[in-house]
Amino acid sequence: MPLAGIALAPLLVSPLAPPSPRGSAAAVSAEPARRRRALRRVRCSAAAASGGGELSRATLLWRAAKLPIYSVALVPLTVGTAAAYNHAGLFFARRYFGLLAAAVLVITWLNLSNDVYDSDTGADKNKKESVVNxxxxxxxxxxxxxxSLLLGFGGLFWAFAEAGDVRFIVLVLCAILCGYxxxxxxxxxSYRGLGEPLxxxxxxxxxxxxxxxxxxSRSISSGTVLLPLSKTVIASSILVGLTTTLILFCSHFHQV
Incomplete structure (x- = not known):
């Protein structure tokens, strides 16, 4: 018999060795673990597809705060102040920051009252980030x-007393009336399709x-110095209005 046949003879004659009992037990014990991991992956995928589970209270409060909305308090104030500085070189830092605080308070009133009245209509019944909920x-x-509205009014009338320009308080009250x-x-x-024009x-x-x-400005020596309405102010205000309206309009797309 050739040497190769002699070397292979024991393998051909003797039966194959049975699998190790230890390896079989390990495979059996690993099977439930694999199933559990697969089940967890399926559950996580299902939760992600359905929008996730319960949100934490901190996350809900963060969403309810709607911080980006307060840019509509900052932008008109900053643009109007910049136009005044460009025209007459006037800037009153204390008045600017006082008006900013007042505007933020008014926007807070808009945000909170919107949740209140949406809860009355049932629009926010299933809205987890509603402040009422x-x-x-x-x-x-x-x-x-x-x-918030009363405190905002306090800041606005303080600025009116500082400026002495009745056009300011009339226009800002009309803006708040639009919000109401x-x-x-x-x-x-807003339920009648007039939200964007307002x-x-x-x-x-x-x-x-x-x-x-x-x-x-109001001074004892020169009295009240009123700023004239210029084309720059009109154009800037239209641009701010269009930008804000487009943001509001696009914010409805995710609800369709």
Whole structure:
């Protein structure tokens, strides 16, 4: 017999060695673990597809705060103030920051009252980030909204006393009125397709021009120095209004 046949003879004659009992036990014990991992992956994928599970309270509060919305307080004020500085070289830092705080308070009122009245209509019934749903009380949310509005009015009338320009307070009150009829009963014009025009008027020509006029100055020697309405202010206010309106319009797309 050739040497190769002699070497292979034991393998051909003897049966194959049985699998190791230890290896079989390890394979059997590893099978449930693999199944559990696969099940967890399936559950995670299903949760991600359905929008996730329960959100933390901190996440809900962050969403309810809607911080980007407060840019509509900053932009008209800054553009109007810049127009006044460009025209007459006037800038009053204390008045600027006081008006910024007042504008933020007014926007807070808009945000909170919107949640209050949406809860009345049932629009926010399943909206987890609604302030009313988070707090669990419509009355508390409405009270906070009204307090914010009153404090905002205080800042606005303080600025009016500083500037002495009645055009400022008239225009800014008209802008706030637009916000009221936008969402508050019995008007709720946003439900009638008038939200975008009201947004354009409030944050564009009304608010931007009002903040421009807020930079008028009053002194004992020269009396009240009123700023004239210029083409720059008109064009800037229209641009701010269009930008704000487009942002509001595009924010509805995810709800379709």
């Amino acid at each position: 988070i707090v669990g009380s419509r009355a508390v949310t409405e009270y906070a909204a009204n307090v 009829v936008y969402q508050c009963p019995p008007f709720r014009l 947004c354009f008027a409030a944050f564009g020509p009304l608010a931007t021009s009002a903040f421009y006029f807020s930079n008028s």
